[in-house]
Amino acid sequence: MSFLFNTYALARPALFSLDAESAHELTLKSLQKAYDCSLTRGMMASRPELPASLMGLALRNPVGLAAGLDKNGAHIDALGNLGFGFVEVGTVTPLAQPGNPKPRMFRLPQKQALINRLGFNNLGLQAFIANVRKSQWRERGGILGLNIGKNAVTPIERAIDDYLLGLEGVYPHADYITVNISSPNTQNLRTLQGQDELTQLLQPLQEKRKALADRHGRHVPMAVKIAPDLSTGQVDIIADLLPRYGIDGVIATNTTLSRDAVKGLAHGEEAGGLSGPPVHELSLQVIARLREQLGASYPIIGVGGIVSGRQAKEKIDAGANAIQLYTGLIYRGPALIAECVQALKR
Template sequence: MYRLLFALVIVRVPAETVHHLTLRGLRAIQSVPGAARLLRRLLAPRDPALAVRALGLDFPSPLGLAAGFDKDAVAYEALGAFGFGHVEIGTVTGRPQPGNPRPRLFRLVPDRAVINRMGFNNEGSEAAAHRLRGRPGGADRTIVGVNIGKTKTVPEAAAAADYVASTERLAPHADYLVVNVSSPNTPGLRNLQAVEHLRPLLTAVREAADRSSPARRVPLLVKIAPDLADGDIDAVADLAVDLGLDGIIATNTTIARDALHSPPALVKETGGLSGAPLKDRSLDVLRRLRARTSDRLVLISVGGVETADDVWERIRAGATLVQAYTGMIYGGPFWAHRVNRALSHRLRESTFQTLPEAHH
């Protein structure tokens, strides 16, 4: 039904309009007492064999929603109720910003892909912290990661202070924190992936997280681009181990446009490409990170994840957790539930009893 709806109706509506309508519906679900709890009972992962212990947290499934969908922490509980084992909110910046001019989100339907140049449009870290303060407790609460980035108007030299401001506001309310230095849509941001810039930035964020959350150590990860050269990936991996980071998220969107089948006018749009075309490179980066770091870091794989077999392949290649976003756009609201159910079957057909066994 969703495939038919997508082909006949959704593709005719601008992508960002659909995004906002979807968020409005999710917010409505979240605002109705008991609605998210009922949905969770119907759709959330229940197979204990899918449970993953990572970052000091108990994930009901390895499949999470990547950053970029719920930028302002307005719908994470509803999203968790639809079957995601965790939800990463953001990217959140130190100051509110409108992002880039529209249109800035494009579907490449023949490639099952999306190009976005949103530009970190969000209401800022103070607003996100205010929303996260009211998070419900209990075993059914959604695990929420917080992805932070640089405000566009902040010069590169002052980037660390901008990240620190967001960290101080958000660390007390985040289950884990992610430093995003890999979006292609903020000028100069990817320069921060160079280890000489990344080391002082990550050190400052780690110290700020410890200051603002003294009673609980907040896990800290860094998110990298698929367009890094292999030597630079190794350098970031070595740095993460050296600094005692908890993990790496690989990968963000790509600026490459290889072997696409969509109309040339769409392919030429600037921004980060996500979805199926990113699958191979994302998997290559994961395998390289695993070979470089062994079991010393939590690796979260994202990019081109569409099916339970994709999730299984990432776990077998060394990912502890897996994230997706574009897969849900093309798969519909019950996509995460379907993937979890298929992943349970995939596990039962294997020689492993639990997913962590398959990872090792």
């Protein structure tokens, strides 16, 4: 673990001298190269243990990777090797799409935060599935979540078509599936969190999942990822609908449109979703409300703004069963994973 910590601490200044998206791509390529070499793979390996259960799945530990870091599922094994209890990749859309124009990712180091407006840039469902099938993470006991979304060109009224295509495509290859309806970077996507829209989405997804479970002989849990910018009333509606339509869990939360915490900072007014510590309190409020409404046993994954073990514990204390990391990794590196597991052990 000291190797991981020292390596990233040395590399970070060079990475931060690049624009955020270039640094992101370079980090993944470097991580993959290190994993592909048996010597450095062993040096990078970490397996912090804290057995947990989530949506009926047995986790090595309850600290996962959030979707968005590996949109194409091209680095599953390398990322899993860092010590995650579960890894979620995507968001994938049925068709390949470039996402929004660059630049579209901005660091706010004073707050250890990021703003991104990537817009589900990915190589499409077929390339994604091919990458997932090549990975060995599941065969080695890792838990893999596959995150699905809709193409930008698909009218919001036809969003269900894309989600059904995604669900069918990823179903045989997933330990769980996440339905992403909360990215702020695809036009009108967040309207799917409304009561009528969510009902019209969840009912056909439930029916399709039942047919797929019969076809493949196994039930794959399904979670919905929601925004931190919802009112209490909106959270309550979602908490009512998810169990009603057989959804197995909820991921709280995605990035925020709020800029209160970053006013006056360079890039603070860029369009897109803000992640990192400014989201932490917002997500805690949503998690606490969900737990209150859903009762003690419904699975909640807490994500948003975890840059220390203390914040990981606050997510669990608010009501989450497991957590996910993304922006914290960019500022803290892989050592954050084991720190979070240790904090949850204590």
